[in-house]
Amino acid sequence: MSLKITSKVENQTALLSIAGEVDMCSSPEARKEIAALVKKEIPRIVIDLSGVGYMDSSGVATLIEGLQMCNKYDGKLVVAGLRDNVREVFELTKLDKIFEIYEDAEAALTE
Amino acid sequence: MDEPIIKIRNLHTSYGKRKILKGIDLDVYPYETLVILGRSGCGKSTLLRHIVGLNQPDEGEIIVKGVNIVTASEDEKNEVLKKIGMLFQSGALFNSMTVGENVALPLLEHTPQDENIIKIMTRMKLGMVGLSGFEDFMPSQLSGGMKKRAALARAISMDPDILFCDEPSAGLDPIVAVGIDQLILNLQSAMRMTTVVVTHEMASVFIIADRICLLHEGEIKFLGTKEEMKQSNDPYVVQFLERRADEEHLDPDKYLHELVGEP
Numbered sequence: 001m002s003l004k005i006t007s008k009v010e011n012q013t014a015l016l017s018i019a020g021e022v023d024m025c026s027s028p029e030a031r032k033e034i035a036a037l038v039k040k041e042i043p044r045i046v047i048d049l050s051g052v053g054y055m056d057s058s059g060v061a062t063l064i065e066g067l068q069m070c071n072k073y074d075g076k077l078v079v080a081g082l083r084d085n086v087r088e089v090f091e092l093t094k095l096d097k098i099f100e101i102y103e104d105a106e107a108a109l110t111e
Numbered sequence: 112m113d114e115p116i117i118k119i120r121n122l123h124t125s126y127g128k129r130k131i132l133k134g135i136d137l138d139v140y141p142y143e144t145l146v147i148l149g150r151s152g153c154g155k156s157t158l159l160r161h162i163v164g165l166n167q168p169d170e171g172e173i174i175v176k177g178v179n180i181v182t183a184s185e186d187e188k189n190e191v192l193k194k195i196g197m198l199f200q201s202g203a204l205f206n207s208m209t210v211g212e213n214v215a216l217p218l219l220e221h222t223p224q225d226e227n228i229i230k231i232m233t234r235m236k237l238g239m240v241g242l243s244g245f246e247d248f249m250p251s252q253l254s255g256g257m258k259k260r261a262a263l264a265r266a267i268s269m270d271p272d273i274l275f276c277d278e279p280s281a282g283l284d285p286i287v288a289v290g291i292d293q294l295i296l297n298l299q300s301a302m303r304m305t306t307v308v309v310t311h312e313m314a315s316v317f318i319i320a321d322r323i324c325l326l327h328e329g330e331i332k333f334l335g336t337k338e339e340m341k342q343s344n345d346p347y348v349v350q351f352l353e354r355r356a357d358e359e360h361l362d363p364d365k366y367l368h369e370l371v372g373e374p
Contacts, residue, residue: 024222024269031228056270058224061231085303092301093235 003029004051007037013044015105019051022059030059034066034077041073048105050081055089067099076100080108116141116273116305117162122171124157131157133329135171139273144299144306146316148351149326155309156200158326159277162307163197164188176272193221196271196304198263200278204250210237211246214265221269236264239301240294256287260294267298274299276308280315292318313354325351 003020014037018030037045047063049055063079070077080102082090090096102108115138122135131154139145147155160166162173164180173180178191204213214233218224224232237243240260250258259279266274276295280288292315299306299319308319316323316337323340325333325348333340333348340348 024218024224027228028223028225031225057232057235058222058228058270061224061228061235064231065227088301093239 002026005029005033007033009037009040009042012042013046013109014042015046015048015109017048017051017105021054022052022062023054023056024058027056027058027062031062031065034062035069038066038069038073038075041075043075045070045075045077046102046105046108047077047079048081048108049079049086050083050104052086053083055086057089057093060089060093060095063099064095078102078108078111080105113141115139116176117307118172118174119158119162120172120174122158122161122168122173124154124161124166124168131329132161132168135329135331137324137331137334139305139307141305142299142303143321144296144308144319145322145324146320147307147309147324147326148311148313148316150311150351153326154329155311155326156277159275159307159309163195163275164192193269194272196266196269196274198259198266198274198276198279200281204258204262204265206250208250209246210242210248210250210253210261210264213250213261214246214268217265217268232268233264236268237261239267239298240264254287256283256290259283259287259291263291263294263298267302267304270302271304273305273307276306276310278310279308280310280312285314288312288315289318295319313352 003018003022003026006017008015016033016037020026022030067077078100081104082101117139119135119137122132124132135158147158149155157166161168162175168181175191178187180188180191211233214236215229218229218232233246237246240263242257242260242264250261253261279291279295283291295306296319310316320337322336324331327347333343333345343349
């Protein structure tokens with residue numbers, strides 16, 4: 001199943017909104033969009049996951065790679081709007097320790 | 112109650128003339144841990160091999176995630192199997208590959224993921240089984256318990272919906288065995304998997320089972336919860352719970368003839 005992804009850049013901050021199920025088949029789409037923003041060295045990338053009902057470990061790995069690439073140019077990649085089951089995946093993989101997590105995209109953008 | 116994720120109906124199988132499974136009917140429900148219990152040779156591993164499509168039955172239906180894998184085409188079967196993880200009794204790691212390569216193999220074979228993403232996923236799965244930092248080790252450099260953990264990491268590499276474990280604690284010391292049981296329990300809960308475990312270790316059963324299926328001579332002798340099993344009056348169930356050996360029926364005359372070598 002393909003993802004619905006929108007991207008908006010304003011004031012050196014990118015908002016990448018992902019909707020759908022991020023799984024082994026669809027996560028390369030998200031990876032491509034994150035890589036495009038990283039290539040432009042956007043200082044702050046907010047990934048809104050409020051539209052994501054399911055994320056498997058390939059989705060999680062995609063976010064980790066994005067975070068690692070951002071760190072290389074001193075950028076910041078944060079996530080927002082995690083639904084309960086996605087939050088559980090973050091906790092299971094201890095990603096809640098390495099990602100900045102915001103309640104929603106608005107909170108992440110106003111930070 | 113949810114629709115079963117696995118439905119087995121009238122399953123018969125045999126090895127040559129020897130009947131192994133004699134009309135098994137069994138449902139497995141999403142997110143439960145079902146333990147298939149029975150003494151050696153009762154058909155429990157055979158049942159597991161049929162569910163994952165490794166063996167073809169003489170008769171019957173095995174419906175996994177809506178697909179009858181007895182009659183499904185290879186392509187249909189492979190699609191179902193991608194979301195199934197299997198922990199083999201021996202671990203079945205490839206000895207010529209590193210631990211990391213073993214875990215990454217299903218991802219390289221069955222997903223469109225980039226190598227860098229697969230490396231991250233592999234490290235995550237090794238971390239989940241407590242083997243962070245062991246990705247470059249060869250299986251021969253690991254202890255028995257660590258090998259089982261590595262095999263478990265490979266079994267969950269594709270984020271399976273159903274995890275099958277064949278004698279997960281066989282050959283391990285009791286402390287390591289409890290650790291493996293606890294790990295299976297944690298993963299099952301965290302990854303929301305349905306788990307089917309074959310074992311004859313009663314200690315494991317009472318740690319991990321939601322329901323127990325006791326097989327005896329190819330038939331289901333008991334199916335129910337741990338509590339129901341403890342309350343059962345069935346002599347075989349009681350014998351199993353009390354870990355009593357079979358009573359010996361000795362024919363004195365026959366025994367004497369055997370000893371003195373007379374026909």
